[in-house]
Amino acid sequence: MIKRLMAIGLLLVPALAFGSGGGALQDSQIKENDIASMQRGAALFMNYCSGCHSLGLQRYSRMAQDLELTQEQVTQNLMFTDAKFGEPMHAAMTPAEGEKWFGKAPPDLSLVARNKPGGPDWTYTFLKSFYADASRPSGWNNTLLVGASMPHVLWELQGVQHPLRDAAGHVERLELAAPGTQSAAEYDRTVRDITNFLNYVGEPSAGKRRALGVWVILFLVGFSVLAWLLKTEYWRDVH
Ligand code: HEC
Numbered sequence: 001m002i003k004r005l006m007a008i009g010l011l012l013v014p015a016l017a018f019g020s021g022g023g024a025l026q027d028s029q030i031k032e033n034d035i036a037s038m039q040r041g042a043a044l045f046m047n048y049c050s051g052c053h054s055l056g057l058q059r060y061s062r063m064a065q066d067l068e069l070t071q072e073q074v075t076q077n078l079m080f081t082d083a084k085f086g087e088p089m090h091a092a093m094t095p096a097e098g099e100k101w102f103g104k105a106p107p108d109l110s111l112v113a114r115n116k117p118g119g120p121d122w123t124y125t126f127l128k129s130f131y132a133d134a135s136r137p138s139g140w141n142n143t144l145l146v147g148a149s150m151p152h153v154l155w156e157l158q159g160v161q162h163p164l165r166d167a168a169g170h171v172e173r174l175e176l177a178a179p180g181t182q183s184a185a186e187y188d189r190t191v192r193d194i195t196n197f198l199n200y201v202g203e204p205s206a207g208k209r210r211a212l213g214v215w216v217i218l219f220l221v222g223f224s225v226l227a228w229l230l231k232t233e234y235w236r237d238v239h
Pocket residue numbers: 044045048049050051052053098102104105106107109112123126127147148149150151153154194
């Protein structure tokens with residue numbers, strides 16, 4: 001009996017190891033009120049992602065307002081197309097070009113932090129899960145989105161990861177084979193900043209709504225006290 005239990009346990013170990021290394025999501029630890037992080041994320045997005053991906057539901061002007069940037073800062077540092085300040089953020093590339101070059105048009109990322117399982121953690125984990133794979137047209141693969149047609153655009157920062165495979169050929173975990181310009185902790189922050197920015201884009205009013213929520217609760221508490229005082233005042237005459 002004990003032997004059988006141990007055998008089952010041994011069978012489970014690789015399954016668990018694969019779960020944590022392969023498909024499981026990592027906690028992005030984003031802070032929704034961290035404006036500096038979102039500003040860095042916006043700059044990273046414009047530099048590394050906006051060539052292929054649009055944010056069609058977000059206007060440059062709205063981003064400037066929410067992330068406390070001036071129109072000048074945005075137009076000079078964050079706009080690489082000939083778009084106008086009040087326009088939505090379209091990609092430099094057209095969907096048709098994307099399809100021709102990558103076999104699949106890069107999707108709009110306006111809502112990606114909301115509509116993926118695990119919310120923003122999905123994007124965070126995705127950007128950390130690229131590995132070199134010579135069998136793919138781009139030379140890259142991804143453990144979260146197997147067969148992804150997106151190349152690892154941040155590889156110079158992260159370095160090159162190689163897969164460690166189990167006997168059946170499944171990727172068990174990734175190992176940094178060649179370091180990039182950033183340490184692991186720095187790369188985590190880079191990816192967290194991009195994720196924080198995309199999470200903001202997915203719900204631009206979240207910060208304001210929460211700030212307003214505090215005042216609504218305070219009003220309700222204050223109003224309850226007034227109502228209670230009024231009630232005691234009325235009932236004094238009744239008795
Ligand atoms: C060279 C073009 C290119 C660049 C640059 C690029 N991507 Fe992609 N991306 C793609 C393509 C193509 C896909 C579709 C992958 C697939 O489904 O196989 C994709 C998919 C994604 C997805 C999954 C979206 C979904 O709905 O499945 C996310 C998230 C993403 N990219 C984020 C980023 C971020 C963040 C950056 C910048 C750091 C970036 N991408 C830069 C081409 C690009």
